[in-house]
Amino acid sequence: MKPKIGIVGNITYETEGVTIGEEKIFVMRAYVDSIIKAGGIPLVMPLTLDFDVLKEQVESVDGIVITGGQDINPLIYNEEPIEKQGGITPDRDWYDIEVIKYAFHLKKPLLGICRGIQAINVALGGNLYQDLSQIPTHYIKHSQKAKPDHPTHSIDIAEGSRLYYIFGKNTVVNSFHHQAVKRVAKGFKAVAWSKDGVVEAIEAEDEDYFAIGVQWHPELMASKGNENMLKLFKEFIKACEKRGNKK
Ligand code: MN
Numbered sequence: 001m002k003p004k005i006g007i008v009g010n011i012t013y014e015t016e017g018v019t020i021g022e023e024k025i026f027v028m029r030a031y032v033d034s035i036i037k038a039g040g041i042p043l044v045m046p047l048t049l050d051f052d053v054l055k056e057q058v059e060s061v062d063g064i065v066i067t068g069g070q071d072i073n074p075l076i077y078n079e080e081p082i083e084k085q086g087g088i089t090p091d092r093d094w095y096d097i098e099v100i101k102y103a104f105h106l107k108k109p110l111l112g113i114c115r116g117i118q119a120i121n122v123a124l125g126g127n128l129y130q131d132l133s134q135i136p137t138h139y140i141k142h143s144q145k146a147k148p149d150h151p152t153h154s155i156d157i158a159e160g161s162r163l164y165y166i167f168g169k170n171t172v173v174n175s176f177h178h179q180a181v182k183r184v185a186k187g188f189k190a191v192a193w194s195k196d197g198v199v200e201a202i203e204a205e206d207e208d209y210f211a212i213g214v215q216w217h218p219e220l221m222a223s224k225g226n227e228n229m230l231k232l233f234k235e236f237i238k239a240c241e242k243r244g245n246k247k
Contacts, residue, residue: 003240004063005035006045010069011092020054031065033056033223038233039161047095058102063109077127084131096125109239114177117213126185131178137197142175149224155200157191161191162203164230173216210239
């Protein structure tokens, strides 16, 4: 049996037609295609504010992708919003954070992407730069104008990390973010940085637990045939298979 992978849904609302204003939950197809290419069975995890339902959702999958989306409400990490803080989705903040905390408790593999690395970090006690302009060394374009699957900046990877095992000491990534990890959550470590010192990846310190957050969008690359980025999804699926067999 292939491992079942929950992909956390994003939330938006209908902007036209008879259901205008109605909320809808969705995932970008690139996540679905990347999970399938890597050998997993994708399942959308639609958000709910019902904690019992959330728990059963988490229990019913072998691993979870925490997807991209809006900025996280900075009040959650005890900061007031600065001018450059972007839009927020409070229901999704609550859902993502509870999913991450419960998955972490169960040691279910986690792959956080873009907002996902930020959600993992905040859920487990870290915080964020609300805007890259708050980082004195920042100079690189992290909101690329190039096509989504085109890598635009390089990253350096910490020796001995899981990410190092997957990619080696450096690689190139795409970039669509204006926020970044600041203080890393306890139990995690920063393992990749862009040349301007912005944290581009974190992972669990526990070597037996696959929990990685990446600031770029590997799914937009892997789904378009980038074999290098597909390796990240394959390692994630491998970890989910192992975890699944323990049930
Ligand atoms: Mn970047």
